[in-house]
Amino acid sequence: MKRNIILIGFMGAGKTSFGKWLAKEKCMEFVDTDEMIVKSQGVSIPEIFEKQGEECFRDMETALIRKFVEEGRNNLVLSVGGGLPVRKQNRELLKELGLVIYLRATVDTLCERLRGDTGRPLLQGGDVRNRILTLMEKRAALYEDGAERIIDTDGRTFEEILEKMEEDRK
Ligand code: S3P
Numbered sequence: 732m733k734r735n736i737i738l739i740g741f742m743g744a745g746k747t748s749f750g751k752w753l754a755k756e757k758c759m760e761f762v763d764t765d766e767m768i769v770k771s772q773g774v775s776i777p778e779i780f781e782k783q784g785e786e787c788f789r790d791m792e793t794a795l796i797r798k799f800v801e802e803g804r805n806n807l808v809l810s811v812g813g814g815l816p817v818r819k820q821n822r823e824l825l826k827e828l829g830l831v832i833y834l835r836a837t838v839d840t841l842c843e844r845l846r847g848d849t850g851r852p853l854l855q856g857g858d859v860r861n862r863i864l865t866l867m868e869k870r871a872a873l874y875e876d877g878a879e880r881i882i883d884t885d886g887r888t889f890e891e892i893l894e895k896m897e898e899d900r901k
Contacts, residue, residue, distance in 0.1 A: 734806065734829055735799075735805055735807040735809055735828050735830070736757075736807070737811060737828055737830065737831045737832065738750050738753075738808070738810045738832055738834055739815070739816045739825070739831060739832070739833050739878060740833055740835060740874060741874075742845060742848075742851050742853075742854065743840075743841045743848075744813070744834045744835065744836045744884065745834055745884055749884075749889055749892060750763070750808045750810035751808075753808050753893065756893065759806050759808045760807050761810070762807050763809075764792055764796070764810070764811045764812050764815060768791050771791075775850070776788070776850065777849075777850065777851075777852050780852040781852070789814070789815075789818065792811070792812060792814075793818060793820060796809075796811070796815070796821060796825060796828065797824055799828055800824055800828055805829075809828065813870075816870075816873055816877040821877075822873070822876060826877070826879075831878045831880075832878060832879070832881075832896055833875065833880070833881045833882065834882055834892070835881055836883075836885055837885050838863055838864060840885050841867075842863060845859055882895045882896060
């Protein structure tokens with residue numbers, strides 16, 4: 732395995748919950764880009780989007796993962812925000828950092844998990860399913876491009892996801 736494990740995927744795909752479990756299992760350090768940005772800015776993600784705009788948030792994401800690469804960080808399970816892999820530059824930085832895994836979930840599952848969510852600015856207003864579908868249409872191929880492994884998570888336990896992850900193929 733490469734030195735870090737990076738989890739990418741849509742909002743609600745389970746990157747954070749699986750990532751925390753995985754880090755414990757593998758005695759690695761868990762890091763979440765959203766959490767780090769909120770901590771360093773001292774404000775919530777909706778506030779960053781509202782006051783500074785999405786592009787500014789995206790720049791913060793890029794700066795953060797670039798710093799990880801420059802610092803030569805290792806032994807991390809890194810869960811990244813759902814929109815972070817949209818930038819090509821970010822997909823390249825993530826690949827430099829370690830093994831990138833796309834946790835894929837079906838739209839039905841995502842809908843179930845994200846309905847009523849108030850903490851994710853891109854899902855506010857209108858029908859959540861339509862918002863997910865629109866974003867997924869733009870992002871699915873980018874997630875695939877950015878990942879070395881793709882794991883379908885629906886109906887799988889964390890142990891089963893890990894088993895899949897360790898199989899040596901995409
Ligand atoms: C976003 C996903 C969120 C967070 C922000 C934007 C996105 O992270 O970074 O609300 O563009 O998909 P999670 O994927 O952890 O929910």
